[in-house]
Amino acid sequence: MVGVANLLNTTATTAPDALLPARTQMAISLGWHIIVACFGMAWPAMIFVLHRKGLNGDDVALELAKRWSKVAAVLFAIGAVSGTILSFELGLLWPGLMDAYGDVVGLAFALEGISFFTEAIFLGIYVYGWGRLPARWHSLMLLPIMAAGVVGSFMVISVNAWMNAPTGFDLVMNDAGQMVPTNIDPLAAIFNSAVWLQFAHMYLAAVMVVGFSVAAVYAMGLLKGRRDRVHQLGLLVSLAFVAVATPIQPVVGHFAGQRLADEQPIKLAAMEGLAETTDAARLEVGGYWNGEELVGAIEIPVDGLLSFLSTNDFDATVIGLDAVDPDERPPVAVVHTAYTIMIGIGSALVGLIAWAGWLWRRNRDALFTSKPFLWALVASGPAAVLAMETGWVTTEVGRQPWIVHGLMRTTDAVTDASYIWITLTVLVVVYAGMTAGAIAVIRSMSKRWREGETDLASPYGPSLDERSGHRSEVKAVVSAVDRPGIQP
Amino acid sequence: MSVPDAVAAVMFAAVILYSVFGGADFGSGVWDLTAGNARKGAPTRRLIDHAIGPVWEANHVWLIFVLVFLWTGFPSAFSAIMRTLAIPFWLAGLGIVARGAAFAFRKYSPTLRWAQVTGVIFASASLVTPFFLGTIAGGIASGRVPATGTGDKQEAWLNPTSLLAGVLATATCTYLAGVLLTADAERLGYHDLVAELRRKSLIGGAITGAVVLAGIPILLTDSPTLADGLLGRALPLAAGSGLAGVITMVELYRGRPRRARIVAALAVALVVAGWGAAQYPWVLVDQLTVSEAAGANAALVGLLVASGLAAVLVLPPLIYLLTLADSNRVGTATVDG
Ligand code: HDD
Ligand code: HEM
């Protein structure tokens, strides 16, 4: 395999100049996009639950569905533009990857495109349809959004999984003496051996990110003494979703690890910090990698536990980093630390759900009144985001030095452009602005809702009584005349 | 028609649709920019929000389609384009992000000041983005993207054809949006706005026409292959586009903007189709043909199946959304019912 890879492209001995800024830029733009993408994947289902509840006569639920859908519209907008940048970046930062394998993974991206289209269309219909479409029909517009979110994210994840487990082609030498992919089978590439576990793991992660983040917002409100039904319902619905997802997540993660033992053992060795190939290996938890070995880790005194976790066999051999040359190992310290954080947070969140279940059984109101529990929920939102980000760092950095596992090195895929530091700087500034803007807009929306406003009309121009007020505080005039559709 | 030809045709159809729908979207932003101060411009801005609010995200997915088709169907052409034309791509990407985010933020602005800041970002990004996209088209069409290696990264987009295409793209988007907004204003009964937009759109149309005429000598000298195609195979399309442009002006002048908008969209579609026909069989003009650039056959067939699927799954709801937006069932300046 490795020999083949060296034939495929001239392997650079020194890293190209653009490598560092290009990976940093890819990591930042993906790491940013994935947070809003989670809302695209998981939030519509939660809104749907509220909307249906609202149709059965629960006005608070209906109001909440309406508010959430407006926040979702803002998040989807920035998700769409940051996603567009990602598709530019695949070509602008990694032309070598797209040149060699663009047609292998392209079908997944095409199907993803169709899904995004569906999502964008029905989102337009749903968000702008309040009060304009027949009520029952209107809520059903969420179903295609949900379906498109699932299919679209499956397809993107499939491309990433393919980079971990490349299949669906043969490498054949062409006339110029290069190895090129031939006999391409796009469906085999989509349904590669890593896709189902990666997708399940990511989908659950999306539910957790959204559920815990939303719960954190309402927990904060409850802590500030806003004990109304809006806050209780917001908390309950989001908590219900994570109560299902959180306990399943470690199970799926465990099987993802077993796949690694089989197909990407070096990544697993980096995650566990296993320097040498070992029979009946013990599990070490935590600690940090000092460049040669794991220090400060807690060793679980059960012989063969790591072997058992990786392969279901206590005596099995677990491959260590020494199995390959140093230039084929990922940066172990990053991978191990990221992995440890993910596992730590995943376990803690399972504990949090158990706590919630216990409170619920004892006295339902305790969910809304227990201060320690509410504070833990406030922390759970950022924690879930961190777990998801460190999960991606584990997968992506753990795959290094390969961009396509075993076949193409990242150094061979990267652009030769000389100015990526500039694009990176601009991206950081623009994304920071976008983050600040989104936070400011959403906070002001929730403030106006608390003040009893429902319309959230944008002030396109100063209102007529401007002279009496502060210029910057003038509210829009939205009279009947201004409403399109009503003839003046 | 061979499989690569079919994929190229579908991809180009997406380019045309992006030019019309994305173009109207970008152009609306330009009208936002020129609407005047906060007080004077408020009705226009409200109209623009109303017109593109529900559809702008869908309008831009066409671009994603084009990119995906390009890298799957013609991977070597894609990477050549991305290597050589990276700078205008980065700039267009910046414009797309700034514009989309600012538009979404403006919609829920808490204060006038905030609406003004996000509005200016949205509007100025709308002005420059089609320009950069146009320079990309110009670089490809004038044969400046080599099939292998990296071309001259500056000259590839700062050349006569690219600059012409950039200016033309911006002018066309603006003109198209002007006609559509005039029609919208008429439908909604904003009579003052109709008169103003109509007048400005007529000026815009005249400018666009002038740019086209000025462009002819530029193309003849700078892009002989393209000019050959335009005067040969693509002549009916180019002439049809010119005719449609004139009819648009006449209908607009006679105060029938709702009719004018259909012809205006047709004019844009025809001119872009003319570019495609003139350029065929080249993907990269003078460098790489459709059949040479084609990726794996299975991937191409997959793309065709996917586009069939898209036609069935995406087009009906898209048409539904567009008609809803048009019939006032969705999309007022406020979302609440
Ligand atoms: C786990 C899910 C996931 C992952 C890993 C990614 N995305 Fe994403 N993306 C979504 C989930 C998503 C989404 C939830 O489906 C979004 C967010 C908002 C939206 O409308 O769709 C989206 C939007 C979105 C869009 C905009 C579509 C539109 O115009 O509406 C594009 C072009 C991409 N993405 C492309 C990418 C690329 C090229 C990625 C990786 C290299 C990527 N995404 C990673
Ligand atoms: C959306 C969630 C994802 C996140 C948060 C993420 C994160 C990262 C990170 C942290 C890196 C940097 C690795 C390093 O420092 O060496 C990276 C690299 C990269 N990722 Fe991902 N990734 C995600 C999904 C994907 C997907 C779906 C693709 C599909 C094509 C992808 C393609 C790449 C590429 C091409 C690189 C550059 C090569 C490299 O240096 O690793 N990523 N990503």
Ligand code: HEM
């Ligand atoms: C506590 C138990 C967990 C275990 C055993 C676990 C295990 C794993 C493993 C082995 C991988 C690497 C997969 C690969 O490279 O193919 C991974 C990746 C990942 N993890 Fe976890 N994980 C756990 C918890 C979590 C939690 C709580 C989250 C987020 C809320 C999370 C988010 C991710 C993400 C986003 C990835 C990368 C993408 C993917 O593989 O889907 N994980 N995890």
